[in-house]
Amino acid sequence: VADFRAARPTWCPGCGDFGVLNALTRAVIDLGLEPEDVVVVSGIGCSGKISQYFGGYGFHGIHGRALPIAQGVKLANRELTVIAAGGDGDGYGIGLSHVIHAIRRNVDLTYIVMDNHIYGLTTGQLAPTSDKGMKTKTSPYGSVEEPIRPLELALAQGCGFVAQAFSGEINHMAEVFKKAIQHKGFSLVNVFSPCVTFNKLNTYDYFKARLVNLDEDPDYDRHDRAAALRKVMETGGMVIGVVYETDKPTFEEQLPGFPEEGLVQQDLELGEDDYRELEAQFA
Ligand code: SF4
Numbered sequence: 001v002a003d004f005r006a007a008r009p010t011w012c013p014g015c016g017d018f019g020v021l022n023a024l025t026r027a028v029i030d031l032g033l034e035p036e037d038v039v040v041v042s043g044i045g046c047s048g049k050i051s052q053y054f055g056g057y058g059f060h061g062i063h064g065r066a067l068p069i070a071q072g073v074k075l076a077n078r079e080l081t082v083i084a085a086g087g088d089g090d091g092y093g094i095g096l097s098h099v100i101h102a103i104r105r106n107v108d109l110t111y112i113v114m115d116n117h118i119y120g121l122t123t124g125q126l127a128p129t130s131d132k133g134m135k136t137k138t139s140p141y142g143s144v145e146e147p148i149r150p151l152e153l154a155l156a157q158g159c160g161f162v163a164q165a166f167s168g169e170i171n172h173m174a175e176v177f178k179k180a181i182q183h184k185g186f187s188l189v190n191v192f193s194p195c196v197t198f199n200k201l202n203t204y205d206y207f208k209a210r211l212v213n214l215d216e217d218p219d220y221d222r223h224d225r226a227a228a229l230r231k232v233m234e235t236g237g238m239v240i241g242v243v244y245e246t247d248k249p250t251f252e253e254q255l256p257g258f259p260e261e262g263l264v265q266q267d268l269e270l271g272e273d274d275y276r277e278l279e280a281q282f283a
Contacts, residue, residue, distance in 0.1 A: 002034045004055030016167030016193030017047050017114050023170045027177035033081055041070040043086035046121045047114035050085050064095030071107045075252060078262035081181055082109040089119045092128040092148045102186055103159045107251045110180045110187045116195035117202045124198035134201060150190045151232045151243055155225060161187035162244040166211055168204045179242055185250045214241035
């Protein structure tokens with residue numbers, strides 16, 4: 001079994017992000033991947049530290065920009081399994097436009113959002129997925145804003161793989177991650193990952209009492225996008241499992257002239273004639 005041990009996490013005891021790290025490590029081991037096969041690219045926030053704690057390659061990027069970096073990594077080296085990761089503030093606040101464009105671009109990578117409905121690293125401010133009415137340091141009378149609804153957003157934009165998991169269900173989360181990694185194209189997994197220190201509303205018990213597991217429903221058709229959207233809206237997004245899945249060509253497959261072997265495998269040695277040709281082009 002591959003050794004994925006890395007730096008010891010400094011997350012608060014009980015933080016949901018431990019479950020995500022655990023499930024991701026189990027998933028890549030189950031898929032037979034070695035540490036040098038996998039790269040985790042993260043943004044900023046408590047959850048962004050996962051790129052340091054994961055035992056493969058790690059790239060700790062800047063706030064909200066995990067996806068542009070991750071797409072660049074995948075296009076440069078298609079042999080890598082690329083995981084982008086971050087929190088709801090990172091992905092659905094400052095980085096939201098990258099999520100939408102990554103969905104429509106469809107580069108083959110997996111995006112894991114550790115959604116705790118609050119800004120944890122900065123000690124408890126209102127976040128993009130905070131519930132309406134939620135009291136935080138920056139909304140002492142309760143939030144008056146509607147939360148971002150990640151699953152609805154991704155389904156509406158036509159994301160080829162949409163799933164949700166919960167840090168209180170690590171075995172199930174590992175199975176969801178495996179399916180997301182195996183999906184060819186962009187896959188989004190939103191994870192309810194409780195912040196035990198600053199969010200006293202959306203706790204493990206809160207989610208346990210509400211979540212419905214779609215993977216246990218034999219009648220649920222995960223290939224029907226309209227039905228998936230209806231299900232998510234009916235349940236207020238309180239589902240886990242694979243919500244929607246379809247096959248679509250990836251960005252790298254469709255781009256004319258884009259080499260199959262990826263940029264890092266290209267021969268970059270230039271001869272004198274190549275320089276003259278370049279010179280002539282810019283003359
Ligand atoms: Fe986790 Fe919240 Fe602690 Fe950050 S502040 S490590 S999100 S429990």
